Amino acid sequence: MTSTADAPRLRAFARDDADAVIAFCAAHGPFDAGLLRRLLLDLTSGPAGVLVIEDREGPALVATVVDRVNNILDAANLETLGVRAPLTADAFMQLVVEPAIAFVRGGERGALSVGLHAATMPAAGAEAALRAAGFAHAYDGFEMKRPGSTPPADAPHPLPAGWSWRTVDAALADEAHAALGEAFRDAPSASRVPLEEFRRWVAAGASVYRALLDGDRVAGLVQIAARGSHGELRIVGRVPQYRGRGLGPRLVAEALRLLREGGAGDVELSVEAKNDSALSLYRRFGFDVVSKTPVFMRRLR
Numbered sequence: 001m002t003s004t005a006d007a008p009r010l011r012a013f014a015r016d017d018a019d020a021v022i023a024f025c026a027a028h029g030p031f032d033a034g035l036l037r038r039l040l041l042d043l044t045s046g047p048a049g050v051l052v053i054e055d056r057e058g059p060a061l062v063a064t065v066v067d068r069v070n071n072i073l074d075a076a077n078l079e080t081l082g083v084r085a086p087l088t089a090d091a092f093m094q095l096v097v098e099p100a101i102a103f104v105r106g107g108e109r110g111a112l113s114v115g116l117h118a119a120t121m122p123a124a125g126a127e128a129a130l131r132a133a134g135f136a137h138a139y140d141g142f143e144m145k146r147p148g149s150t151p152p153a154d155a156p157h158p159l160p161a162g163w164s165w166r167t168v169d170a171a172l173a174d175e176a177h178a179a180l181g182e183a184f185r186d187a188p189s190a191s192r193v194p195l196e197e198f199r200r201w202v203a204a205g206a207s208v209y210r211a212l213l214d215g216d217r218v219a220g221l222v223q224i225a226a227r228g229s230h231g232e233l234r235i236v237g238r239v240p241q242y243r244g245r246g247l248g249p250r251l252v253a254e255a256l257r258l259l260r261e262g263g264a265g266d267v268e269l270s271v272e273a274k275n276d277s278a279l280s281l282y283r284r285f286g287f288d289v290v291s292k293t294p295v296f297m298r299r300l301r
Helices: 015-028 033-042 089-105 124-134 173-183 195-204 247-261 276-284
Strands: 009-011 052-053 057-066 075-083 113-117 136-147 164-169 208-214 217-227 230-238 267-272 288-299
Touching: 015 033, 015 052, 015 057, 015 075, 033 057, 033 075, 033 208, 052 089, 052 247, 057 089, 075 089, 075 136, 089 113, 113 276, 136 276, 173 195, 173 208, 173 217, 173 230, 208 247, 217 247, 230 247, 247 276, 267 276
Parallel strands: 075 113, 230 267
Antiparallel strands: 009 052, 052 057, 057 075, 113 288, 136 267, 136 288, 164 208, 208 217, 217 230
């Protein structure tokens, strides 16, 4: 029988705790320190949106409510960032989901979505517990990986006259932000950060945004990040009026070229897909599905 002293509990989070919490999440989850800092400090609207669950050994699980974003579902996202000791389903609902619901109800978003990522599974039986609490399956996310041993992709045909590549800088940040909003306006999982936040990301240079320009107009974008020999393809987006014109392969090929030149071997990406055929673009470049993340959502007003 578990004593009261041994039972997991929710600990209040303060910004002064950030470095220790980030170190815990980096050691017990799939996210890098830069992204963790944004998730914990910038993309949630208050300290109560960070849920630190501890037991007698210290932090056991950390999650955050990402609500400073806009998406088509008007949903905040409950992201589990690091797990040392998974909870019971009841404890997950009581200590994580219920406080997250209360936090969202006090803010601007109208729904809460919860993804159950295999690498940060918060509790055995989490899906059944979410369904019992009124959450319904909304969509699936897929994690894909391209091994470093995969031969380089064939170079695409030269760009048409008037087209060019440009790394997004401060001068292009506003147009790139608008283009991303257009490219992902119908994607349930896409979260559009505020413009000021996007400008800070571009200025910080923690990841690279690369724009494909038709004259002076942004037609497509990729975002990449590298950690040593590990690469991430974070965004592949085409502005709607340019879909069906072969931009997807160009964008993926450019991202892989930049990552390879930067020394990245294995490359990973996460993508929302409604069916298997939607993954075909990435399979053409040697990516394979390594895990599937079901996302559940509940309307709160």
